[in-house]
Amino acid sequence: MENKNQHIILETKNLSVGYKTKKEEKLIASNINIALQKGQLIGLVGANGIGKSTLLRSLTQVQAKLSGEILLNDKPLASYSNLELAKSMSLVLTEKVASKNLSVFELIALGRQPYTNWVGTLSEEDIAVINKAIAHTNIEELKNKKCFELSDGQLQKVMITRALAQDTDLIILDEPTTHLDMYHKAYILKLLQKLVKETGKTILFSSHEIDLAIQLCDSMIVMNKKEVVSDSPCKLISKGVFNNLFPEDLITFDVNTGSFRVKK
Amino acid sequence: MPKLTTYRNAFIVLILVLILCFFANISLGSVSIPFKTILESLIGSTDNYIIQNYRLPKAFTAILVGSGLGISGLLMQTLFRNPLAGPFVLGITSGASLGVALIILGAGVFGGTLAGLLVSKWSIVIAASLGSFLVLLAVLIVSSRVRDTMAILIIGLMFGSITSAVVSVLSYFSSAEQLQQYIFWGFGSLGNLSWKELGIFFIIYLIGLLLSIISIKGLNTLLLGENYAKSLGLNLKQSRFIIIIATSLLAGTITAFAGPIAFIGLAIPHITRQVFNTANHKVLLPAVFLFGAIIMLICDSIAQLPTSDYTLPINAITSLIGAPVVIWLLVRKRKMIF
Numbered sequence: 346m347e348n349k350n351q352h353i354i355l356e357t358k359n360l361s362v363g364y365k366t367k368k369e370e371k372l373i374a375s376n377i378n379i380a381l382q383k384g385q386l387i388g389l390v391g392a393n394g395i396g397k398s399t400l401l402r403s404l405t406q407v408q409a410k411l412s413g414e415i416l417l418n419d420k421p422l423a424s425y426s427n428l429e430l431a432k433s434m435s436l437v438l439t440e441k442v443a444s445k446n447l448s449v450f451e452l453i454a455l456g457r458q459p460y461t462n463w464v465g466t467l468s469e470e471d472i473a474v475i476n477k478a479i480a481h482t483n484i485e486e487l488k489n490k491k492c493f494e495l496s497d498g499q500l501q502k503v504m505i506t507r508a509l510a511q512d513t514d515l516i517i518l519d520e521p522t523t524h525l526d527m528y529h530k531a532y533i534l535k536l537l538q539k540l541v542k543e544t545g546k547t548i549l550f551s552s553h554e555i556d557l558a559i560q561l562c563d564s565m566i567v568m569n570k571k572e573v574v575s576d577s578p579c580k581l582i583s584k585g586v587f588n589n590l591f592p593e594d595l596i597t598f599d600v601n602t603g604s605f606r607v608k609k
Numbered sequence: 610m611p612k613l614t615t616y617r618n619a620f621i622v623l624i625l626v627l628i629l630c631f632f633a634n635i636s637l638g639s640v641s642i643p644f645k646t647i648l649e650s651l652i653g654s655t656d657n658y659i660i661q662n663y664r665l666p667k668a669f670t671a672i673l674v675g676s677g678l679g680i681s682g683l684l685m686q687t688l689f690r691n692p693l694a695g696p697f698v699l700g701i702t703s704g705a706s707l708g709v710a711l712i713i714l715g716a717g718v719f720g721g722t723l724a725g726l727l728v729s730k731w732s733i734v735i736a737a738s739l740g741s742f743l744v745l746l747a748v749l750i751v752s753s754r755v756r757d758t759m760a761i762l763i764i765g766l767m768f769g770s771i772t773s774a775v776v777s778v779l780s781y782f783s784s785a786e787q788l789q790q791y792i793f794w795g796f797g798s799l800g801n802l803s804w805k806e807l808g809i810f811f812i813i814y815l816i817g818l819l820l821s822i823i824s825i826k827g828l829n830t831l832l833l834g835e836n837y838a839k840s841l842g843l844n845l846k847q848s849r850f851i852i853i854i855a856t857s858l859l860a861g862t863i864t865a866f867a868g869p870i871a872f873i874g875l876a877i878p879h880i881t882r883q884v885f886n887t888a889n890h891k892v893l894l895p896a897v898f899l900f901g902a903i904i905m906l907i908c909d910s911i912a913q914l915p916t917s918d919y920t921l922p923i924n925a926i927t928s929l930i931g932a933p934v935v936i937w938l939l940v941r942k943r944k945m946i947f
Binding site for chain 1: 837839887888891
């Protein structure tokens, strides 16, 4: 599957991420060299506090990088205007939507904002894109509901649909499976896999569901204290990258099943 | 997405109600004027001093005040992602009051010769606009530091307290006349504007309204929250600035010309959302305009106490209508939505 399309959409070179205040720089992770292949589902995993969110925030230009390079379609990320970036990259964030009074259709339609006129009128083409996105995620029956009527799982599907409607080559999701039950965690990640296959988009998500990610992703980025490794799940397992992801006193990685076990 | 056409009937009804309220408003007053005379003086065939120079400008002022406060409330509720935001609650009206208090009452403190020059209508207008703009700026700076929107509301309340404290201090040093002038300004009044003043008021109002209209798309994007809005290509700083300028122009001039009118800015957007049940600003903005104008005209008609010689302070009437709306919003079972 890796040979299908070797074109790189997002690439980092010697990237360091962290927080910069006037007084000091707080380095969270450094020497990050990753390349996202077009048309792949990529999972970003690592322990709490290792810097997954910081990395994603830097890749999406929510916060500034400390040093190194981020290239989106071979162009430096910083050279993109807000609007250009909105047409190349869409996001699903962990933060709650501010207004729950929006209908599902209205919320998804906001994904078309980079393309609409000054007052945000939807053209027929916009509506066609929205309906296509809704068909992809199978949420026709939610279309006319208000956001406050939805469960967490449904809302996450709606947010993914909104990102689809933004019609970008790359979709980045920050922990899309938090607050969801086991079934919906699997459902959402499976949905992402399906979207990659059907639409040819590249999807990067961070998650704590390492077992599921190993089963579904085309490639994975693993962050641990020493380094950031990126490869296909099988190769990562054979390299033993998962073995020292967490302190081994409590959980260990079982190479045969590709999952974690609690020490009894 | 619901378009304007979906709500066509509702808009037609609202426009008719607005026209009805407008005529009712100029028909009612302490002096009863036959309807025929009213119509004639409106088209100019008969000259009626009360209609042409008192009731007509007052009705227009009511429309500008109601719609302007409603729109500035709507803008702020979206910008601050808080259903309780409004020019009064956020302390913007207090800021304007503070400016006016400094001009009217401070004139006595800071010297006699300047006083006469300072206390003109225009200096009051400028002081009120400046005061509201400064408070809004302060609220914005705080809101970028503090993520908790409750804190912003508390800060708004604090500005209210500071205003009343400064007013108490100033009133201790000022003459009875000045104090009376300030207190009367504080009651709010729609009926004090000449046509010329109304013209200036209208021009500033229009600028605020136009800025609100060009913010419609940005406001809709902000419904998703700031980070999403940015990811959708919105120039956050610029949009926020335009929205703030629009709000302070609207709320500032209204407070300057009509006094601090309570609760209209907070209550109107909520009443509108109850009827239109949408979050889309393309629908909400014109709807809020109509609702604001209608309710302000009704409040003014009530304040006139038709057929009696008394006039109630407009601020009392709007509070009587607005405060229960706020209480009702807070005790409603469903979480407040905006």
